[in-house]
Amino acid sequence: MSRVGVLISGRGTNLQALIDAEKHGNLAGSIVLVISNKNEAQGLLRARNAGIDTRTVLNSKYPAREEHEREIIQILREHDVDLVVLAGYMRILSDIFLKEFENKIINIHPSLLPSFKGINAQGQAVEHGVRYSGCTTHFVNADMDDGPIILQAVVPVNFNDTSESLADKILKEEHRILVESVNLFCQDRLEIRDRKVIIREG
Ligand code: GRF
Numbered sequence: 190m191s192r193v194g195v196l197i198s199g200r201g202t203n204l205q206a207l208i209d210a211e212k213h214g215n216l217a218g219s220i221v222l223v224i225s226n227k228n229e230a231q232g233l234l235r236a237r238n239a240g241i242d243t244r245t246v247l248n249s250k251y252p253a254r255e256e257h258e259r260e261i262i263q264i265l266r267e268h269d270v271d272l273v274v275l276a277g278y279m280r281i282l283s284d285i286f287l288k289e290f291e292n293k294i295i296n297i298h299p300s301l302l303p304s305f306k307g308i309n310a311q312g313q314a315v316e317h318g319v320r321y322s323g324c325t326t327h328f329v330n331a332d333m334d335d336g337p338i339i340l341q342a343v344v345p346v347n348f349n350d351t352s353e354s355l356a357d358k359i360l361k362e363e364h365r366i367l368v369e370s371v372n373l374f375c376q377d378r379l380e381i382r383d384r385k386v387i388i389r390e391g
Pocket of ligand 1: 199200201202203204232276277278297298299363
């Protein structure tokens, strides 16, 4: 069974979706570790409540990005992690990390990429007046919110939607496609060809 490490910075509802899926026997992998780069991350509590090993590697303790990443890599290696999931992890990863876990890092982003990369993607979508937004899971490459797309889900945007109301609608879909993406990875059904991801029959 694939060993999954999850990186978080905040409230951790996507992490919770993975924890719940595992609890109900619906995850093809096992969450062995949660690392936060913020002390106060609510997601740490969620992990501890589920009996998952947690670590905090503060940005402030390692201002140099590479040192920070080396520390995280070492902890992930100690836990023999096969897949790294970025579930609301708010620090860009450098080449060191990407090389160490090449094609083994999945990110969830709250827009239909390549539209609305970066922070407050839901607010960007509302501002732009798009009729549809959604969320995307993708493998992580050197550019932000850019790697090969695994799954997407579409969410309609209404005239009255705010950044917050759209975020709530998108979040439900995030939880679903993140679990599904982790399952596809753990079942060895994802194949990357250039920038496309082929999903093999199960
Ligand atoms: C999600 O919207 C995710 O797409 C983005 O950050 C948010 C994290 O939410 N990358 P949570 O911490 O999983 O609740």
